[in-house]
Amino acid sequence: MMDILEIFKEASIGSLSSVWQIAIIVIPLMIIMQLAKDYKILDYISRFLKPVTDFFGMSKESGFPLLIGLIFGLSYGAGVIIQSSKEGNLSKKDLVLLIVFLASCHAVIEDTLIFVAVGASGWVLFGARLIVAIIATYMMSKRLEKVFSLQEMDIQREVIKQNI
Amino acid sequence: MVFFNSVKEGAKKGLETTIMLGKIIIPVYFFITFLRHTPALDFIAKLFEPFMNFFNLPGEAAIVLVMGNFLNLYAAIGAIKALSLNPFEVTVIALMLSFSHSLFMETAVVKKLKVSASKVVLLRVSLMLGIGLLYGTLLGGLIK
Numbered sequence: 001m002m003d004i005l006e007i008f009k010e011a012s013i014g015s016l017s018s019v020w021q022i023a024i025i026v027i028p029l030m031i032i033m034q035l036a037k038d039y040k041i042l043d044y045i046s047r048f049l050k051p052v053t054d055f056f057g058m059s060k061e062s063g064f065p066l067l068i069g070l071i072f073g074l075s076y077g078a079g080v081i082i083q084s085s086k087e088g089n090l091s092k093k094d095l096v097l098l099i100v101f102l103a104s105c106h107a108v109i110e111d112t113l114i115f116v117a118v119g120a121s122g123w124v125l126f127g128a129r130l131i132v133a134i135i136a137t138y139m140m141s142k143r144l145e146k147v148f149s150l151q152e153m154d155i156q157r158e159v160i161k162q163n164i
Numbered sequence: 165m166v167f168f169n170s171v172k173e174g175a176k177k178g179l180e181t182t183i184m185l186g187k188i189i190i191p192v193y194f195f196i197t198f199l200r201h202t203p204a205l206d207f208i209a210k211l212f213e214p215f216m217n218f219f220n221l222p223g224e225a226a227i228v229l230v231m232g233n234f235l236n237l238y239a240a241i242g243a244i245k246a247l248s249l250n251p252f253e254v255t256v257i258a259l260m261l262s263f264s265h266s267l268f269m270e271t272a273v274v275k276k277l278k279v280s281a282s283k284v285v286l287l288r289v290s291l292m293l294g295i296g297l298l299y300g301t302l303l304g305g306l307i308k
Contacts, residue, residue: 030175034171074270074273078277
């Protein structure tokens with residue numbers, strides 16, 4: 001019985017401190033994001049990342065969530081993605097591609113450093129994750145393009161049929 | 165004032181996001197904390213032990229992969245420290261775990277984005293096994 005209480009205490013303290021750690025990053029992050037948006041700096045960042053988002057066939061609005069997830073982590077990236085989705089800036093394709101990229105490569109600083117601390121090679125880790133994420137996202141983007149163009153063809157075919 | 169309005173709006177969004185993430189994190193954190201205190205993880209690790217050789221890893225490395233995937237990377241690091249692994253083995257494990265870790269927590273967050281959780285887990289686990297095959301099995305085989 002004592003054990004369960006101990007575990008409960010551990011989980012309570014641990015989960016609350018995780019939420020606190022998120023709050024102290026996410027609140028300033030959202031304030032900076034809002035300021036950047038209102039002062040048109042976000043446009044500048046998106047334009048800077050345009051070659052990257054173009055390469056993956058994403059809208060330029062995906063650049064900022066991509067950058068945040070890559071540096072800070074999946075939860076923060078997801079937070080920014082959700083806020084951007086609410087404002088209607090991201091398409092379903094953007095969302096899928098962002099998740100494919102961030103699922104394989106996120107929080108690169110933290111995740112790499114914890115392994116470097118136990119003797120793994122940081123550059124091998126970082127390089128492998130980045131390369132794999134780029135390949136996976138690119139492949140998915142090509143596949144989605146095909147899916148979307150097939151859907152379009154179906155629609156056109158329907159239109160032709162109706163006209164006949 | 166644009167500035168104060170931006171700060172206010174940003175703080176509101178930050179708080180909303182924190183609450184949204186908190187609602188996911190707290191229950192999952194409770195779940196994995198209880199899970200860690202059960203023999204379940206040791207049991208699962210035992211099942212995987214025979215397969216570790218395939219990646220040129222010792223059988224006992226299974227517990228590191230299980231803890232990293234079911235709990236989080238910090239738990240995995242604790243387990244790595246408890247074993248005596250050489251730098252090559254640590255790099256193989258680190259590579260595998262960087263693609264797939266904290267699956268309960270991170271998948272719960274990703275589900276918030278209305279994508280298929282099982283597909284995301286499948287992608288991550290495949291990448292983990294793929295990189296293990298490439299680096300551990302192939303490169304490890306060449307080094308030997």
